[in-house]
Amino acid sequence: MQSDTSSSPEPYSGDGNRFPGGRPAATTLIHIWPASALGEEDTDLTAYLASAWRKLHATSRRPPRCPRCHSGGATNNGADYKGLPQFVCDQCHRRFNRLSGTPMARLRPDEGTLHAFFGLASQHMSVAEASRRLGINAETVVRWSVQSRLWLLELDPSGSWERHVHLAVHYAVIPEDQQGNAPSGGLGCRCSPVRSASAANDMPALLRVCPLCEQGRHPSQLSTG
Ligand SMILES: [Zn+2]
Numbered sequence: 181m182q183s184d185t186s187s188s189p190e191p192y193s194g195d196g197n198r199f200p201g202g203r204p205a206a207t208t209l210i211h212i213w214p215a216s217a218l219g220e221e222d223t224d225l226t227a228y229l230a231s232a233w234r235k236l237h238a239t240s241r242r243p244p245r246c247p248r249c250h251s252g253g254a255t256n257n258g259a260d261y262k263g264l265p266q267f268v269c270d271q272c273h274r275r276f277n278r279l280s281g282t283p284m285a286r287l288r289p290d291e292g293t294l295h296a297f298f299g300l301a302s303q304h305m306s307v308a309e310a311s312r313r314l315g316i317n318a319e320t321v322v323r324w325s326v327q328s329r330l331w332l333l334e335l336d337p338s339g340s341w342e343r344h345v346h347l348a349v350h351y352a353v354i355p356e357d358q359q360g361n362a363p364s365g366g367l368g369c370r371c372s373p374v375r376s377a378s379a380a381n382d383m384p385a386l387l388r389v390c391p392l393c394e395q396g397r398h399p400s401q402l403s404t405g
């Protein structure tokens with residue numbers, strides 16, 4: 181997707197005077213979910229995440245591509261402190277394992293807790309509730325959600341698996357005058373307008389905020405303060 185920031189509108193400029201009649205502020209970020217869906221786990225997503233996580237921890241000594249220079253040539257370099265096979269790139273000499281360079285690399289999760297998180301990722305549940313169930317703080321729930329969604333976009337660039345995640349996903353209100361031209365957060369942005377399926381006509385048009393923008397790069401995240 182091309183993005184020409186010089187000519188695109190400034191959807192979330194923080195211009196508080198644009199809707200003096202009390203339209204929701206463009207910076208409003210909300211969680212939405214159908215009331216009936218609470219606690220429904222999408223077991224396909226849970227299994228997909230668990231399987232992908234297992235692959236990152238495979239004991240095979242066959243070197244994967246280097247995460248830095250993408251060279252296919254690497255040499256076995258024993259195991260790291262967790263017993264995972266370690267490799268050294270023949271080209272750039274980076275030392276890496278299969279987790280290196282993935283969005284999951286720095287999470288350092290407790291395995292059991294992470295698998296419990298995978299089971300909650302598809303659920304329409306508040307961050308506070310997930311935090312309570314997992315025994316981790318809310319910031320960690322949000323971070324794991326963002327990193328998992330970035331990871332899902334790498335595994336499946338079509339974005340269809342990423343859209344199975346609901347936990348800690350935010351929606352930004354699209355101002356009325358920009359509904360035909362949903363704002364983009366720039367290169368790599370996967371924010372997508374939500375087509376209202378229900379008869380909620382009084383509901384404002386919403387943009388599902390992508391994980392890149394959750395990391396703070398979307399204009400909607402930058403316009404306040
Ligand atoms: Zn390399």
Ligand SMILES: [Zn+2]
Nearest residue numbers: 369371390393
């Ligand atoms: Zn985005």
